[in-house]
Amino acid sequence: VHRANWLRFPLQPRRRFPWADSGAPNPGAPSSRGLAEASPVAAIHFSLSPFLPVMSKKLGKPPPAAKEEGREGLFASCSFADLGLHPTLCAHLQDKMGFQAPTRIQAQAIPVAMSGKHMLVKAATGTGKTLAYLAPIVHLLQMREPRAERTDGTFALVLVPTRELCLQVYGIAQQLVHRFHWIVPGYVMGGENRAKEKARLRKGISILIATPGRLLDHLQHTASFVYSNLRWIVFDEADSILELGFGKALEDILEHLGSRSGAPDQNKNKIGHVQRQNLLLSATLNEKVNRLAKISLKNPVMIGLDDQKKQSSALGKNHTSLLSDDEEDEILEKRNDIMEHEHDDYKLPAQLVQRYVKVSCGSRLTVLLTILKSLFERQVSQKVVVFMSTCDSVDFHHTILSQLEWSPGPQLDMDQKQKFLSCKVFRLHGNMDQEDRKKSFLGFGSEKSAILVSTDIAARGLDFPKVKYIIQYDSPGEASEYVHRVGRTARIGEKGEALLFLQPVELDYLKDLELHGVSLTEYPFQKVLDSFPVIGQKPYKRKQISLDMHPWIMSLQRSLEGFVAAEAETKKLARDAFCSWVRAYTAHRGELKKIFMVKKLHLGHVARSFGLKEQPSLVGRSHQVQLKKRKKEQKRERPAKKRKFSSNK
Template sequence: LVNAATGTGKTLAYLAPIVHLLQGYDQRIQRSDGTFALVLVPTRELCMQVYEILQKLLHRFHWIVPGYIMGGESRSKEKARLRKGISILVATPGRLLDHLKHTKSFMHTNLRWIIFDEADRILELGYGKDIEEILDCLGSRKHEPEGSSTFVQVKRQNLLLSATLNEKVNELANISLENPVLIGLDDKRASQNLNPSRFSHEEDGTVDGLKRGDESGNAPPMEEYRFPTQLVQRFIKVPCGSRLVVLLSVLRHLFEKEASQKVVVFFSTCDSVDFHYSLLDEFHSTCTPSSETEKQKFFRCRTLRLHGKMNQEDRKTTFQSFRTENSALLLSTDVSARGLDFPKVRCIIQYDPPGEATEYVHRVGRTARLDDKGYSLLFLQPAEVDYLVDLKTHGVTLTEYPILKILNNFVQLNSQNHHPQNTPRFLSMDVHPWLLTLQRALESFI
């Protein structure tokens, strides 16, 4: 069971050792030997990302064949690839179970590793029964004698990886792990978040800590989340009627401040993503009196969208486009919140707060990856400010975003004299001239 903060390289941490061990066999593996390692992921985008990383790792080891199977792809083409043989297979649970039941040529007798990447999310998406069936189909090596296969000389190893620990991880551990080693967990955090009865001593400092937590009789305290030190986390309190114009203002400020950057905005529903995409992709008003700039886009960057109701080809195109763009805005549901590594994402905006604090962690984990600087901004309505208290119980403290200062700067830039001392400072969003002008422009556009 592996726990590590977002953006710390968990994918390489499990893929690299697998590749190292497979390429080190005295007798080279062949496609006809079937699948040796299986990586289960919750979403199609993460499936593609892990597969692409795997391709790069295997560049020098051409005899080790990577592959993927996932929903939205052609089953017949996947069957053909499985028939030829895939050494390391990346899959989503539903499609994997389908092939285990109906693709007789899918050879997995040499299976040595099963990896559950973003383990808690796999169960949150309703794959619990699928996972049980998958494990039943694959069987157990608990009583298999060593050396029963040409290649597999040790029992199968199951790995669970997640940036957060919660009841879902515990549930999946109960299904798939036996006497696991805990990696990236200290005694205190393990005892707070995992069921002690499921774990026995494998490494110094694992079981004793678990037992101490179990015998205390007290309710376990909340898990404290870990974030990169270079991540700046802020919130903004916005009345319901001003949310859209404030979002537009923040985005404009970000792209004017730094033209070449990527921003991800999270919404709670697919319909909300579609609505805001239609608006932001077409909105041309600049809220200035100049006729020259009237037809320019509100901010100059490419706008993309990603959610679960899009067809597979569009999802794949968006995923690849956002990764390669130097400057882009991605509007997304939580389908982008887990595991995806978009290079150089500077800012994460949570327009709709997530339902659970764990999702907050995964959303902001799309920025500040591998020592890059990053920023996150959480939108809250006045009635939602208690959400900050909930985050604080997990060790997350947010500072307030200086929105009025930014709005006043817009007024100054659009004033005729451009002298800061002659520009009034407004203390409320309710009657702020910039927001009122932008609101009228939006209403006219819609």
């Protein structure tokens, strides 16, 4: 989702380019009057000829054809003023926030959001979904008569899946309302002090961003929470919210707010006669999202779906049909099939370079360290996100990347040792304290050169500025998760690279990605490896040998194992990470189980990838061994008792 890049890197005034249809006259932009008079459905079908804005000098000139191809089709030919937004808000978007023109999704969604219609938006990451709903909400709130006061309570509610996304949306809302001081944004989320949140709710929050669990808690227990004037409910990253298990919480929230289709009227007296508008935004559409849309949306305008999917999704609970029941049931079945298989093909930015590196299990960590060192030696100022499968793995690798010391010379003297990576390293996962999570999220976003080691908590919705490389150290599993991970880079036409680590036994995963329209090329790691000197010698240029036997890899592996063994705490981190990694590896679902099989792995080599010289005992295995020993002992004891009993007889 396009969120923060434009906030930090403003664009210069746009430059018009020749239109693709040479026979047609220059369409220009539709007037705001024309959009206002048109119906909401018709408003999303006007001409959206793309243009290429000129990037600021700070970012440099746009690179060649790949860059232009990536930006082509992303932006609309109209301006924010053409969409009917208030002139003050348009000027603020352009002058202070750096938004020169809306994206195509924004140009389609903003008029619908301003019309009061329920809306379902399907859009890929980096297309500006956040502004698509926040801008019209701010526009309508600042025009409200009488002026919105804090004592009026909450007018707009935005539900997001994670705490980090909650902070990100709150930051954008703060900037949007800068010129409208009477509109107060705020947030409530897990991990924060409930008493302080209650105090803020008591004072009044106009636009409230929340995670589902904490919001439901305040709806049930905070009497001072005023939502009688609630007009908008927004489900941002709805698919991610449901994947995290908040489906029941969302249903309870809708019932509390009196906004669930078919719900009893006992809660509707809390909201008076305010016209309610629900907006649902999602990167993918599946059965769970479809169910949420059914219970929360009424005759929604659909954006981001092709004609076939719009027609198949149009049959909802509230519709008039001329078909027989059997014919309608058949169409409904087809609709469900389309919704379930809608994510089969993924469209990724053309300027995104996707590669994979084939690595044996025991050398994974040394290869990761080598690649990171190579990246930061080529360009000091850059950002990299490394995805791991478990929280324990994040903690261990964060320690390694931030503290590993080594000696580039032949003598391993303590005075000669230096940090392997000189950049800052941050970590992010769900088991961290809220304060630490907030510091990592804000710290990595503000740094010019840093590494973020994270679980999939950072794979959805978050927009870190200037992230150029995404490294998937642990395989994501589902193809949709792969797409969401690489979506953290190559945003809004910027260049980006993604690298996927695969073991030789996992190469069939590439075929699974190809079935979803994702193709990768092999990363030339051997060239990178041979460019590194070994213990002060010249770069290694002999005949190609196996990766595990390369002098650089062997030297780095010895340093790594020595570093892990030196401290008991680091060794414990490595053991915990090893056990959690093996458990996560067995958790792949469906057809992927045939690709990611623990039986194909050498667990001793897996331990080596965590800097361990010996394989730790797995909890599951040791428990099974103990059970077998007990059964054997019980079998031995039973015959002895029988012999004793027979002798007495």
